[in-house]
Amino acid sequence: MQEIRFYNTLGRTLETFVPRQAGTVQIYTCGPTVYGHAHIGNLRTFIFEDFLRRSLSYLGLEVTQVMNLTDVDDKTIRQSNEAGLALNDYTATYIESFFEDLDSLHVERAEHYPRATEHVPEMIAMIETLIDRGFGYVSDGSVFFRIAADEDYGRLSGIDLSNQQRGERVASDEYEKEDARDFVLWKASKEGEPSWDSPWGPGRPGWHMECSAMSMKYLGESFDIHCGGVDNIFPHHENEIAQSESATGKPFVGTWIHSEHLMVDGAKMSKRLGNQYTLKELVERGIEPRAVRYLFVSAHYRQKLNFTFDSVAAAGKALERVDQMRFRLGSARENGPPSTVIAAAIEQLRKDFAGALANDLNASEALSAVFQMVRDVNKIIEDEAVGEGDGERVFAALADVDRVFGVFDPTAWQADDGSAEDSLSDEAVENLLADRQAARQRRDFAESDRIRDELQSQGILIEDTPQGPRWRRG
Ligand SMILES: [Zn+2]
Known part of the structure; x- marks a missing residue:
């Protein structure tokens, strides 16, 4: 078997990839937040992950890929409220749109697409473990991860949070934390928000928690590869590592692979520039x-x-x-x-x-x-x-x-663009080609060109060969 090398974001080096179990590879890929249609920047990441999975399969490994669907977070809740729809009804449209995009781009299906809303008990269990082990604490019905308790924090991104003032309140944060650096594991729900019951009162899981709980459920406490876009490295993946390794005491992921940004016309995609194409x-x-x-x-x-x-x-x-x-x-x-x-x-x-x-x-x-x-x-x-x-x-x-x-x-x-139905039948093409040959034989080149153009306008490409004209649908 060919030696495979990947650039591992964890350690920032090119290294030989050794799967945990010979002949197989387990991959977790952060999926879409389904509050709108995916833009092409998201799609670049998903196509890259498809390329990765197909490459590993080509190189002889049996692939198990998991991609989560984030169907509850601040954005999905806000937008579904604005639309006056139940959360699940609102996200259903965009889940369908996401799979349509994957099909249009011939992205192979992952083995599992777990939804956050269907894995809340697993997340609650993991948060309880973190509290028991001293890595999580409750405050006003929310639960936070205590970064000061995790000596390894920052290993993936290289971020150093030690110079941030402890206890400083981040302006946008609505919850009471011990330390400004801490991140949320469970969010107490506000009035009118969808919520799940928990030992800490009604609320919902934090985004990072989703990925830790769902990846471990389907791939185990330690697995081979975790992917996402580079913008996921911090804080999302850093926090996933902190939660997962603090909960299990085991290494979470062997190889972290991140794909770079997609630019549009040389600029970063943004709503303001209007270049976030779907x-x-x-x-x-x-x-x-x-x-x-x-x-x-x-x-x-x-x-x-x-x-x-x-x-x-x-x-x-x-x-x-x-x-x-x-x-x-x-x-x-x-x-x-x-x-x-x-x-x-x-x-x-x-x-x-x-x-x-x-x-x-x-x-x-x-x-x-x-x-x-x-x-x-x-x-x-x-x-x-x-x-x-x-x-x-x-x-x-x-x-x-x-x-x-x-x-x-x-x-x-x-086959999937529907063009075959509304274009010329094979028989009609053959007839027009015969007319064109006849025109050429009588040296009526204006007529033969006209027929060629007509065929081309129908998407029929003609090539003249020593054996006569050949055609195909372009
Ligand atoms: Zn994730």
Whole structure:
């Protein structure tokens, strides 16, 4: 088995990844807070996590992934109140929207999607343990984590809270704490807020508590990988470690992997700049989810990625190069023995591809291996040297790498965009192509061009080959 290396945020070094149990990997990924549609910055993180899961599976590990749904917090409560809906009715819309986005982007489903509201007893039990062990204290019906009791606090983020004044009240904080640094484990509910009964009175769990309790329920007290966006490192993940390790006395997570921010037009996304696009907004502007997925998986997860309408168009163009090769290869006449050039290109791809993934998910290196094969195959097609079975072998190699990238099979993406229903039938295309051939034969090029344009406007791409015209749906 290939050695896999990841950049572990805990310790900030590139290190060899060793799963706790050989042949398997357990991953916890912080999921969406379902108070609105996910913006593309959130989606970058979810696509990265999909890429991680697919890569580990490609490298031979059996993956168990958990992603929580935060369906109760300040935002969901406020917005559902404003909408005049029960919390569950309000969040149902956005949970559905979230799964629609995942499907549109061909993100594989995790094994578990636990909801916070369905795991309150587990959270209460963990908070009780923290109180028993001296890490939690009750104040006005809320429970707080006592940071002063945790010597290791700050290990993940490197934050040093020691120079913050103890006892200083944070202006926005409505609860009474011993120490300004302490964070909430359980929040007493206010009038009109949804609440759960607890030993400390009616309330609801703090956000960090959700992830500690749900990850341990599904993956155990210690597990392999925990992911999120870089903005989760502090305070969310730091607090998860503090709660979990204080409750169990065991190491919580071996490897922390964080994906960088998505920028839009060179700027941070913000409501104020109006650049917090959702996937649905991009689709309305004619952008294909396939190009969005390609753009997001093509950049290394530890680099900021700048989303622009040009960059997503360039992603579409890159995919077009692969589509063109597929199409030309599918139409090429296979002649004589298999091409040794193609055999070598496929072999090289296999080797380089797995090596790139195992090296801290080096997506650009993995993609350049794919495009090297595309170039090699194109050359053989131009030389009319495609041999028996070469087409099948190249398609199989592409399908193999597509287990990770999930973008190289155009038919897999056409099936779900509904375009097949409203475009021309195969028979209609064949008839128009026959008309075009007839026009060419009588040298009526204006007419043959007109038919080609008409077909193109219907999304039909034509290529003239020595064996006659070939077509496909673009
Ligand atoms: Zn989380």
